[in-house]
Amino acid sequence: MIFSSRLIEEAVEAFSRLPGIGRKTALRLVLHLLKEAPEETHRLADAIRRMRDEIRFCRICYNVSDAEVCSICGNPAxxxxxxxxxxxxxxxxxxxxxxxxxxxxxxxxxxxxxxxxxxxxxxxxxxxxxxxxxxxxxxxxxxxxxxxxxxxxxxxxxxxxxxxxxxxxxxARGIAFGGELEYADEMTLARSLTNRLPLEKYMLSSQADPSPDT
Amino acid sequence: MIFSSRLIEEAVEAFSRLPGIGRKTALRLVLHLLKEAPEETHRLADAIRRMRDEIRFCRICYNVSDAEVCSICGNPAxxxxxxxxxxxxxxxxxxxxxxxxxxxxxxxxxxxxxxxxxxxxxxxxxxxxxxxxxxxxxxxxxxxxxxxxxxxxxxxxxxxxxxxxxxxxxxARGIAFGGELEYADEMTLARSLTNRLPLEKYMLSSQADPSPDT
Structure with a gap:
């Protein structure tokens, strides 16, 4: 594609390095940003940069975190x-x-x-x-x-x-809810047969018990 | 969706304001950037910001341009x-x-x-x-x-x-090359009948003559 501007060329190039974004989509995004107020673009650029520069990984669980310990590890509940x-x-x-x-x-x-x-x-x-x-x-x-x-x-x-x-x-591995047996792969189907559950347990587990202590 | 990080939340939010990008795609882009080297993210953020801040519009034709006059208006050829x-x-x-x-x-x-x-x-x-x-x-x-x-x-x-x-x-308006008559809308079909071309002219124009002086 021919761009009359090196600046647009560079922005399209940078966008199209993202997964699932080709040059046409990248151009659409760039032209969208050009139409919007400059603050929109600054907001995007700043959010991306800050996210990358300031993000930390929880020293306990290695989840992404804004602080030294993430909000999950730091939650006493x-x-x-x-x-x-x-x-x-x-x-x-x-x-x-x-x-x-x-x-x-x-x-x-x-x-x-x-x-x-x-x-x-x-x-x-x-x-x-x-x-x-x-x-x-x-x-x-x-x-x-x-x-x-x-x-x-x-x-x-x-x-x-x-x-x-x-x-x-x-x-648990097995057939997904809403999944149809005929479309399941042999491996999953075979394992879900081997690891079959007593019906009472199935009925119980479908009543959404969050505690893993069963 | 629950994010454990405000920084990620903000980046996802900023990406998902772009056309055709929902929150799931936005999250995928953010997680991709987190996996890559920080330079990749800086390059994207800088390219976007520079594009928006430095882009100019050609004072003759209003096309986007890096200079006061765009490369098309400035081309003597x-x-x-x-x-x-x-x-x-x-x-x-x-x-x-x-x-x-x-x-x-x-x-x-x-x-x-x-x-x-x-x-x-x-x-x-x-x-x-x-x-x-x-x-x-x-x-x-x-x-x-x-x-x-x-x-x-x-x-x-x-x-x-x-x-x-x-x-x-x-x-010229009419049926697109490769387009099928039966799927064309009535308006286009009607206009393409009204503005029908002599066959000689059609043969001539299919030999790609760039000069509009015919």
Whole structure:
């Protein structure tokens, strides 16, 4: 595409480096900003820059945070003896949005993936072990994607935590609500058959019990 | 959605004010930036801010420009006696991308639309009349969207330019290349029948003649 302005060219270029934004969309965004008041653009530019420069990671759970300790770890109303281990902060948000979890988190920063060059030392596994080693943790819930890498990570972490008297669980895998059996992959279907639940327990769990102590 | 960080909240909020970007996409962009090196984010923030603060509008044609006169108006190789009148800078880019037009432009900044509160005085019609009044313009091509507002604008401008010895034309309307007759709207089909071309002229125009002097 031909731009008559180097400034526009640079802005389009910068926008189009974002995921899911091509040059046409980038141009649309740039032209939109040009139409709006300059304050709108300043607000966007400042919010982006400040977010990147001032964001911190909670020194306990590695979730994003505005302070040294995030609002979840710093909340005395939450159960600090249950840790939910997730891959990234997006997963924290997803679980928080369910409003069904009252414990705290531990953000790994990814999963073990030899192909992508991610080893255990690149993740926050050691700090997790230290949190468990304090003896104040009753349960560690592995809320990690059910992929080969995810399962490897779960296996590795469970090995590291074996020495401590802590209950290890994973989130339930199975057919999603509203999902149709015929479209489920064989792996999921096979596992959901193996791990079938007594009907009473199913009825119980559908009454949304937030406590994981069942 | 629940964010544990006010900084992220603000960045998501700022991104989601852009057209076509909802809160989920905005969050994805923010998390992407958090994963990348800080320089990437600085580059984006700076490019956006600089674009908005330093961009100028060509004092001749009102196209966006890095200097007082845009690169099209400042190009001696172009025909300055033909002015193509367009609604906005996106249309300039669209026409430039065809690489078939060698004249200059005039960006109106919109079309006359009483419903949207846009009157002739909100557009750059007066500067266009002044350009024509210099007597150095042979032809004014109206490349304005074929809507009710567009046609009103064309009618208004043609009235203003009536006093000057200048040829007024509009871009051809009709069935698009690759378009199928059965899906064309009645208005377009009816106009394309009324303004039918002799076959020789059609054959000639399909040989891409950039000069509008035929």
């Amino acid at each position: 939450r159960r600090h003896d249950i840790i939910c281990v997730v891959e990234n902060i997006r997963d924290v948000m997803a679980i928080e949005n369910t409003q069904q979890y009252a414990g705290v988190y531990h953000v790994l920063g990814g999963v073990i993936s030899p192909l992508a060059g991610v080893g255990p030392e690149d993740l926050t596994i050691e700090p997790l072990v230290q949190r468990v080693a304090t003896g104040q943790v009753q349960e560690v819930i592995m809320a990690i994607s059910p992929t080969v890498e995810g399962d490897t990570t779960i296996f590795y972490i469970s090995g590291k935590l074996k020495a401590y008297p802590v209950k290890l669980t994973t989130i | 172009r025909r300055h006696d033909i002015i193509c009148v367009v609604e906005n800078i996106r249309d300039v880019m669209a026409i430039e991308n065809t690489q078939q037009y060698a004249g200059v432009y005039h960006v109106l900044g919109g079309v006359i639309s009483p419903l949207a509160g846009v009157g002739p005085e909100d557009l750059t019609i007066e500067p266009l009349v002044q350009r024509v009044a210099t007597g150095q313009v042979q032809e004014v091509i109206m490349a304005i969207s074929p809507t009710v507002e567009g046609d009103t604008t064309i009618f208004y401008i043609s009235g203003k330019l009536k006093a000057y010895p200048v040829k007024l034309t509009t871009i």
